[in-house]
Amino acid sequence: MSNPFSLKGKSIMVTGASSGIGRSIAIECSHMGADIIMVARNQSRLEETLSMMGEGNHVMILTHLEIEEELDNLVENITSLDGVVHCAGIAPHHPFKFVSRSKFEETFAVNFFAPALLSQKLVKKKKMSKPSSIVFISSISGNCIAASASTAYCSSKAAIGGLVKSMAVDLASQGIRVNSISPGAIRTAIFDSGQFSEEDIKAEEQRYLLKRLGKPEDIAYAAIYLLSDASSWTTGSNIVVDGGYTVL
Ligand SMILES: NC(=O)c1ccc[n+]([C@@H]2O[C@H](COP(=O)([O-])OP(=O)(O)OC[C@H]3O[C@@H](n4cnc5c(N)ncnc54)[C@H](OP(=O)(O)O)[C@@H]3O)[C@@H](O)[C@H]2O)c1
Secondary structure (H helix, E strand, C coil): CCCCCCCCCCEEEECCCHHHHHHHHHHHHCCCCEHHHECCCCCCHHHHHHHHHCCCCEEECCCCCCCHHHHHHHHHHHCCCCEEEEEECCCCEECCCHHHHHHHHHHHHHHHHCCCHHHHHHHHHHCCCCEEEEEEEECCCCEEEEEEHHHHHHHHHHHHHHHHHHHHHHHHHCCCEEEEEEEECCCCCCHHHHCCCHHHHHHCCCCCCCCCCCHHHHHHHHHHHHHHHHCCCCCCCEEEEECHHHHH
């Protein structure tokens, strides 16, 4: 019996594949049969991701996503894609009173301009297959809730909401679907870096209906759905994966 969630034979680019959620997306998509193009700056951490992946024709392309010429080189190195997951992102903390224009620009460069322009370049150079799927990893922050000292981050993620819907409208006729996932707090390296005590983490977990933080795989499984043929009638949508946090 065929599996509509299978990614067998699909070529999928994952940015931010060297860490956290992007790493998990690359690994889980490889287990579903995809060939993965992993994008990030840190070669040794990308190699670690590769060592955890299933079989396939996987490649790494080192790229500083905030540099436009590097986006052009990345696109030149691609033959054709069935899917893209824009997962690379930064989350700096700047209280609103101190967030300068350059700090806004630094955050938008990685979180908004890089995925927007990379998508545009892939489409213009006809690197997206018909049909194909583009997935943005956004956040509940900016779209559903806000956090303190996060104006630049929340604004960049809210901007992704508008981008996804308008790209979905413009690209539907070319068979390209565009969607986003908005995660709640996911237990990635930042939670084990000593910045938060175990007590802080336990208190945070109690704020979730399902009484735990997310795991990177929780987001990877939603990405698999959006990349696969199972979601062939889904475009312009945002899937909130937050353990029920924003229901309360
Ligand atoms: N973790 C959460 O709780 C959470 C919640 C909601 C949304 N999100 C979103 O999920 C995404 C991934 O978050 P994460 O927690 O997995 O973060 P992470 O572990 O810090 O990983 C960030 C990834 O982005 C890459 N990256 C950052 N700046 C880059 C640049 N200039 N050029 C190329 N690659 C760059 C990093 O790779 P290199 O350092 O190797 O370049 C790394 O692979 C982000 O968009 C984030 O906003 C996370």
